[in-house]
Amino acid sequence: MTGRNGRRIRQRGFTLIELLVVLVILGLLAGLVGPRVVGYLSRGKADTARLQVEQIAAALDLYLLDMGRYPSQREGLAALVEPPEGAGNWRGPYLRKRKLPVDPWGREYHYRYPGKEGDYDLFSLGADDTEGGEGENADIRP
16 A cells, blocks of 8 residues: 555554464453452352341341340341331331342341241351352351
8 A cells, every 4th residue: 555655554453363362362361260250259149148147137136125025937027127016116127228138149038036046047048049058059147
């Protein structure tokens, strides 16, 4: 290609080989970094669930201070955001958002009163929604 003054203009660009080398390098980086990112994401969900369980447990303790008891099994965790029948001392809502959180996997937290492991049991069953498990599938309790 020639310019206005008759000089040859050299076009610059990438060769096919250079592009393939860059794509191979990007593929290697994705292969090495990808699994670590997925690990961080799954660990992040478990950490979020752990924090939410602790927040709900603190709200249950505030409920106990006002009502003199934990919510019954029938009342459930809903008693933290809406007054149960005949709850004269209720000073809620006990959760800041006035809404019960769901676990990071989109399911409600489990509440059992009286509890098998304490006054009450509060937990998420993890990613697999079954008791037990390891890693991302482990149960999350306060």
